[in-house]
Amino acid sequence: MTYGKKRWSTLMRTVHSVIKRTPRKYLAEIVLIDDFSNKEHLKKQLDDYIKLWNGLVKVFRNERREGLIQARSIGAQKAKLGQVLIYLDAHCEVAVNWYAPLVAPISKDRTTCTVPLIDYIDGNDYSIEPQQGGDEDGFARGAWDWSLLWKRIPLSHKEKAKRKHKTEPYRSPAMAGGLFAIEREFFFELGLYDPGLQIWGGENFEISYKIWQCGGKLLFVPCSRVGHIYRLEGWQGNPPPIYVGSSPTLKNYVRVVEVWWDEYKDYFYASRPESKALAYGDISELKKFREDHNCRSFKWFMEEIAYDITSHYPLPPKNVDWGEIRGFETAYCIDSMGKTNGGFVELGPCHRMGGNQLFRINEANQLMQYDQCLTTGPDGAKIMITHCNLNEFKEWQYFKNLHRFTHIPSGKCLDRSDVLHQVFLSHCDSSKMTQKWEINNIHSV
Structure with missing residues (x-):
């Protein structure tokens, strides 16, 4: 099967499965939003094909690329x-019988939003299997770490105790965002998605917080199963359109934490210090919405609904310093080269773009990049980067005036080979220029 045919069959498989597996009396319409696609098969071929269903399936085409967030809000307006x-x-x-369990909780309480259990479809051979993770039954709650990356955590004992039987829907602090059911009027009362969120990223948290903090609830429904194809390796995605500007996802995250996280936003900025100076736009209308609707605080939400997240993702310590780690009076910086979980860091030309050259050292003496820590490799000298929690690899001190990083367990200093581009430990020597470093703050734009 050619790649083009595969894309067509994947889209049509979605439509066909909904029509075949939903009781006809409950299926009002299927709305497809074409987000300014340039794919040939999504034009006349699609228009001709959907005539099979005599108006049950409709296509609306955006006049410019809006991205999935605003495309969903547009879909809500088109689906009448x-x-x-x-x-x-x-x-x-x-899956079979996906519909009734998903909608039943909403029929009892219109302010409930429901999410099916999302199974994994392999994009190469279309086999289907349950998602990994979760508890012994595969049940997980939606969560996040403090840099606002999506996570799944096992269903807690507290939530299990609320249910009479295993198949009952259960509360989740957040949803993954792509698959959910919500009463139309309630979605409009919530203001749909924040119109300032662009393209992709953070919208799943925004709608989750808004639902919980403003009087609704979010349930995962074990008896409703929907398969989903996740990104295949090497898929780069579509670049954002020019009118959007740089860092749309990071700006989205900042908007979400600025509107909903209250004093907890400091933990986000501890994890993503480069975003502190981002221009994220006007949020006054959203703040007013919170006030007008007497929405609850994030502290309430963390204590009552998301109480188990901090045991899996503890609140991060404050940063001592952050930015690029540049060899003193050189043009070379420590670079993770995109490696994680055991790869060695290297020296690369400083580019002031953050990313793989953005590090932070915190009050717990961890030298970190996102959720990874720097530590020594198996030889005890070369520096590797590996996943860590808040109790691991508390190994570093930075002496700003001396331009020195010391490795606490060994008493050695961070050193480099400008020729081999390697980063390693060696005995401290204040006369060695290769042991001198500076941290320069970097701000995203």
């Missing part, structure tokens, strides 16, 4: 027939 909106990505397959 159904009382409940159900969102699916265009690469899904709904």
